[in-house]
Amino acid sequence: MRDAVKDLSGDPKKINPICPADLVIDHSIQVDYAGTPDALQKNQDLEFERNKERFLFLKWGAKAFNNMLIVPPGSGIVHQVNLEYLARVVFVDKDTSLLYPDTVVGTDSHTTMINGLGVLGWGVGGIEAEAVMLGQSISMLLPQVVGYRLYGELDQYATSTDLVLTITKHLRQLGVVGKFVEFYGPGVSALSIADRATIANMCPEYGATVGYFPVDINSLDYLRQTNRSEEQIRVIEAYLKATKQLRDYNAADSDPKYSLSVELDLATVVSSVSGPKRPNDRVAVSDMKRDFLDCLSNKVSFKGFGISQEKLGAVAKFMYDSKQYELRHGSVIIAAITSCTNTSNPSVMLGAGLLAKKAVEAGLRVLPYIKTSLSPGSGVVTYYLRESGVIPALEALGFSVVGYGCMTCIGNSGGIDENIANAIEENDLVCCGVLSGNRNFEGRIHPNTRANYLASPLLVIAYAIAGRVDIDFEKEPLGKRPDGSDVYLRDVWPTRNEIHAVEQKHVIPAMFKEVYARIQKGSTNWQSLEAPSGLLYPWDPSSTYIKKPPFFDGMTRELPKKQLIHNARVLLFLGDSVTTDHISPAGSIGRTSPAARYLAQRGLTPKEFNSYGARRGNDDVMARGTFANIRLVNKFMSKPGPKTIFLPTNEEMDVFDCAQRYARENTPLIVITGKDYGSGSSRDWAAKGPYLLVS
Secondary structure, eight states: OHHHHHHTTOOGGGOOOSSOEEEEOOSSOOOSSOSSTTHHHHHHHHHHHHHHHHHHHHHHHHHHSSSEEEEOTTSBOHHHHIIIIIOOSEEEOTTTOOEEEOEEEESSGGGGGGGGGTOEEEEOOHHHHHHHHTTOOOOOOOOOEEEEEEESOOOTTOOHHHHHHHHHHHHHHHOOTTOEEEEESTTGGGSOHHHHHHHHHTHHHHTOSEEEOOOOHHHHHHHHHTTOOHHHHHHHHHHHHHTTOOOOTTOGGGOOOOSEEEEEEGGGOOOEEEOSSOTTOEEEGGGHHHHHHHHHHSOSBTTBOOOOGGGTTOEEEEEETTEEEEEETTBEEEEEEOSHHHHTOHHHHHHHHHHHHHHHHTTOOOOTTSEEEEOOSBHHHHHHHHHTTOHHHHHHTTOOBOOSSSGGGGTOOOOOOHHHHHHHHHTTOOOEEEESSSOOOTTTSOTTOSEEEEOOHHHHHHHHHHTBSSOOTTTSOSEEOTTSOEEOHHHHOOOHHHHHHHHHHHOOHHHHHHHHHTTTTOOHHHHTOOOOOSSSOOOOTTOSSOOOOGGGTTOOSSOOOOOOOOSOEEEEEBOSOOBHHHHSOOSBOOTTSHHHHHHHHTTOOGGGOOBTGGGTTOHHHHHHTTTOOTTOOBTTSSSOSSEEEETTTTEEEEHHHHHHHHHHTTOOEEEEOOTTTTBSSOOTHHHHHHHHHHO
């Protein structure tokens, strides 16, 4: 943008963020190493090796622009860092002493997590975010506000994850797309801010614009717990009381009138997971075995894999670490405690630690070929897990810390053993990933996990120990003690009182103070980067990471004329629920894809390809990655994949190659799609990529 202004004889110094902009680097680290204590350092070193160009660019930006804070890689996940550190709740204008509510937009759909602290905010695409940074307001239709009343109390063994999966299914069925959801009622006061943040985090999954919890006394207590200053809290409380915005959830007479009200009795929430392909397909754990077996034989759909009767009992033998193992439909190959959705919540994280401790004491272990990982959303998590003494048990089960970032939740799950991948592919097995994330769309977590289930950190460990998802935890044991006696899940599951006692003792303000005191400093890898300086970035034409984008090329002061579409061809014929993950995947770059060929032509090896998410600064890669999801269902094709038909000759080819061929013949293109096209992550490349394909 500065280059464009300069080309138009303007002053590039005028291009600066007008409102405060915080940039947290959290999408670049991958789970290349897992299950060992040195995995964290190895993954972080690889992250810098792969992303040096990107990090130099960002570090240049931190110096070149005003009003911008860069939080270095290795610090955590943006939404959790915002919750624990960045969010103000009430802003104070130092020049005018004006007080006003904190609001935020973020370039990730789970920005809504901060709604749990009473800050209004939601995810937008990068284009909208850049407009806001430059002082533009966001335009929107006045939304309906749906009141969601919570009452009662959660069962001793239910978790906030079970609650949010229940709410997600309920609201998705109700239909709240484009609406605000506000939670109210006496049940809210029994939920911690971390519980509320978990519910707000999954707002995109239930379809609303926001999932809002007004500020109450518990919110102020959370600010104290996370080491916000008493002066700041005093100002926030005084302002909210003066403007009558401090909510008492137990005072029914203060409840607003909503466009529509629905309710949920917290006592009805049961242990749950969601899957195998959508976050809103909640399954009670007690029904999980039956549901998975039904999914295997159901026709291909959100709840079906179309496995024929004769292949339901398929078994694949493979060698791992000089030993032979077997895989079946339902075998777990990835188990990840990941994502700010749950790692921001001490109750489920400590619960997982206590479950791990009891399991290890009972002699239980995880099969060595299962890729297990723990990727917290901030350093605070590791701090209280270590102080509470559960880290050794987690590591004994393979859940070592592998990094601080989004990782498995966004598809940065890394590779799996080649023998495992071959066994799955050769036998057409439906193997599983279990993760404490917020999304499980097809192809997102890993190409070899056709079924993926969202679960609490406790259940992630439980399914990892079981080694399969087709288990009835009530009737079947997790494993056996050394003496041969059975160990059931109920034997190792901690009560809420046990978890609360540990949380009260170990989650304290001092740890937040210590962790966030050094957050802007970054690691030695970050400190050693010597970024360029100057108003304009010195673009390197040979870079495969950072390339001057073409969107301002040839820009003039006059608006371009609208062009009509004549004699167009259909590039893709899609159905319903095509997400931004289908349109512009963020995960690994397939070795035979157009993007892989482009990178190979520039001398890169497959190990250096990195991910689409890491290469968003290069439009040549991202155009080739558009519609490159291996689970894309194109009605022109007989099976899923990033392929289409060049209609004049009826040739099958990659989507990008087909678009290029049409472009050479000056043929306009359209994409036919059903409802909910573009749902999912706020991803501007899901708009820019198709634009580049057809322009």
